[in-house]
Amino acid sequence: MLKSTKAEKIVLGIIVSVVLMIALGISQAEMARYDVDLDHSTIEFRVAHMVISKTTGRFMDYTGYIEMDPDALKVKALEAVIKTASVTTNHEKRDAHLRGSDFFNTEKYPTMTYKMKSYHKEGEDYVVVGDLTLLGVTKEITLKGSFNGATKDPWGDTRAGFTGEGKLNRKDFGMNWNKVLDNGGVVVGDEVLIKLDIECIKAKPKG
Secondary structure (H helix, E strand, O other): OOOOOHHHHHHHHHHHHHHHHHHHHHHHHHOEEEEEOHHHOEEEEEEEEOOOEEEEEEEOOEEEEEEEEOOOOEEEEEEEEEEHHHEEOOOHHHHHHHHOOOOOOOOOOOEEEEEEEEEEEEOOEEEEEEEEEEOOEEEEEEEEEEEEEEEEOOOOOEEEEEEEEEEEEHHHHOOOOOOEOOOOOEOEEEEEEEEEEEEEEEOOOOO
16 A cells, blocks of 8 residues: 655645535535515414404514525524514504504504524424514514425525414513403403414625
């Protein structure tokens, strides 16, 4: 067996270093930011009304992004900012009440935010743990959902789709308004169900 000379070892070391640097560069390049497409996304909530039914509402104005590698199925960051005054339940009087001090108090707290702290996979699903800040109160909220894949649209942009669900107790954030019914029930339930259908567009490189 021929022994490698010192020069050959140096050359081999350089080659290995270059390969590692290229591989690292490719890995970093795969991690990209995807911004929420407001026109093709839905943030919806449901809450019990008078015990016997559910009221459904949506937020119509928000921004957000997810930084991820769709091929490796890895997520680095996820954040969202929702304008509370954009809440709608398709009922003008009820929406005005929701925007007031009994609920979202939109003049004092015009936004609520969500920021991912950690995530893990459960089978094909993702479980995301993040901080939701609402009415000046921050609590951990868990969302469970799926990554629906990425694709090119007819204009050359890369799009990615996500669905998710979670729940929270509105009283944890100081949203306490209610009225007791004759049967002992209440007008508004405490538990709020959250449903997300999100489509994102890969951000273009700056410059």
